[in-house]
Amino acid sequence: MRVKTFRGSSTAAVFAEIKAEFGDDAVILSNKTCEENGRRIHEIMVGVDKQEEPVQKRATRDAVIDDAMNSIPDWNQEWNQIKGHMMALLKPQMNLNLLAPRQRLALEYLEREGVESRVILDLFQQLRGNKSKAILPELEKIVPVRPLESSIWKEKFHALAGPHGAGKTSTIIRLALKEKKENPTARICLASADQGQGKGRLVLRHYADLSGLDFRELGTREDFARLIGESQNFDKVFIDLPGLPNGTELDGWLSACGMNGPCDLAVHLVLNPYYAPAQYCAFLKKYSSAKLKSLIWTKLDEACNYGALVNTAYESGLPVSLLSYGSGLRNSMKPACEKDFWRLVFKHQLPTEEKNLLAKAV
Numbered sequence: 001m002r003v004k005t006f007r008g009s010s011t012a013a014v015f016a017e018i019k020a021e022f023g024d025d026a027v028i029l030s031n032k033t034c035e036e037n038g039r040r041i042h043e044i045m046v047g048v049d050k051q052e053e054p055v056q057k058r059a060t061r062d063a064v065i066d067d068a069m070n071s072i073p074d075w076n077q078e079w080n081q082i083k084g085h086m087m088a089l090l091k092p093q094m095n096l097n098l099l100a101p102r103q104r105l106a107l108e109y110l111e112r113e114g115v116e117s118r119v120i121l122d123l124f125q126q127l128r129g130n131k132s133k134a135i136l137p138e139l140e141k142i143v144p145v146r147p148l149e150s151s152i153w154k155e156k157f158h159a160l161a162g163p164h165g166a167g168k169t170s171t172i173i174r175l176a177l178k179e180k181k182e183n184p185t186a187r188i189c190l191a192s193a194d195q196g197q198g199k200g201r202l203v204l205r206h207y208a209d210l211s212g213l214d215f216r217e218l219g220t221r222e223d224f225a226r227l228i229g230e231s232q233n234f235d236k237v238f239i240d241l242p243g244l245p246n247g248t249e250l251d252g253w254l255s256a257c258g259m260n261g262p263c264d265l266a267v268h269l270v271l272n273p274y275y276a277p278a279q280y281c282a283f284l285k286k287y288s289s290a291k292l293k294s295l296i297w298t299k300l301d302e303a304c305n306y307g308a309l310v311n312t313a314y315e316s317g318l319p320v321s322l323l324s325y326g327s328g329l330r331n332s333m334k335p336a337c338e339k340d341f342w343r344l345v346f347k348h349q350l351p352t353e354e355k356n357l358l359a360k361a362v
């Protein structure tokens with residue numbers, strides 16, 4: 001039982017206060033009047049059984065889950081703040097002298113490249129105490145690579161999602177041309193779900209016509225269902241998704257189109273390396289989906305550092321599948337591989353450069 005004493009200048013005033021706080025649940029334990037500095041004071045002591053939660057707050061399982069879901073944004077923000085403070089506390093303890101000079105240089109380099117503190121700290125923990133440990137295998141654990149090649153990715157449907165202007169349509173055309181070149185008999189379909197005002201749809205249709213590929217427009221849920229229905233006619237279907245407007249998330253969008261079910265779909269998120277850090281977080285949230293399978297980095301030729309590639313892989317756990325580094329459709333894209341990826345990060349060498357250097361040398 002909880003006990004509380006209320007005091008006031010009249011018994012009525014004290015009772016009103018008790019009622020306001022405990023309603024009819026309070027039990028009077030004592031009631032007395034005393035003098036204090038010449039004034040009469042009424043003092044009432046009440047006891048209340050441990051208060052029950054109001055009925056509407058009583059926890060059905062659904063209510064608890066709803067509550068938790070509703071408070072996620074606050075909780076998330078709070079957690080981000082806590083993370084920030086923890087980093088500030090931990091960082092001074094990151095004694096780089098515990099590392100071999102090579103390891104230290106690598107971490108300092110990555111930090112200058114824009115790799116975030118929590119990734120650096122994680123790497124530090126892996127390296128400390130073993131001066132002969134190489135950093136690259138640790139980095140490779142953080143950034144998985146899965147080249148976007150037909151022999152590795154068996155899905156029939158590949159959809160490219162991402163912010164406006166990220167390079168989705170260009171990458172689809174490059175992918176389709178590459179597939180056609182490597183396997184001239186492949187039955188390839190290009191599908192545009194981008195019904196916006198942009199000319200992406202027309203460009204895609206144009207390249208499909210030029211290269212003898214099938215083309216489909218996807219404006220409604222029925223269009224998607226029809227495409228799935230005729231999928232046995234194609235070996236590969238590349239779908240160009242629109243940049244999603246504010247307030248729309250990929251998962252909901254795919255469900256509305258009937259593409260979130262068991263269909264054989266891999267979505268790849270197309271990103272550029274020079275967005276602000278907060279934007280990467282927002283994009284990962286917006287495009288989070290069980291169908292999201294990899295990250296494609298475009299416009300690598302326009303960036304001055306590549307820390308974002310490491311941070312985003314760390315944050316999402318998704319493999320990098322494709323690297324694109326030029327606005328043209330030829331010689332501007334390569335399925336990602338570890339060697340190219342880390343040369344890009346550590347030497348700022350685009351995947352083409354090796355070939356060009358070789359050509360120059362010959």
Ligand SMILES: Nc1nc2c(ncn2[C@@H]2O[C@H](COP(=O)(O)OP(=O)(O)OP(=O)(O)O)[C@@H](O)[C@H]2O)c(=O)[nH]1
Pocket residue numbers: 162163164165166167168169170171194198200242243298299300301302324325326327328332
């Ligand atoms: N420098 C450079 N430019 C690129 C690269 N990839 C695409 N671009 C250019 O980026 C611009 C936008 O490319 P799109 O493929 O239209 O991008 P999108 O994501 O389809 O754009 P929306 O459909 O408008 O959302 C075009 O001018 C492309 O030529 C790249 O790797 N490097």
Ligand SMILES: [Mg+2]
Pocket residue numbers: 168169170194198200201240
């Ligand atoms: Mg487009």
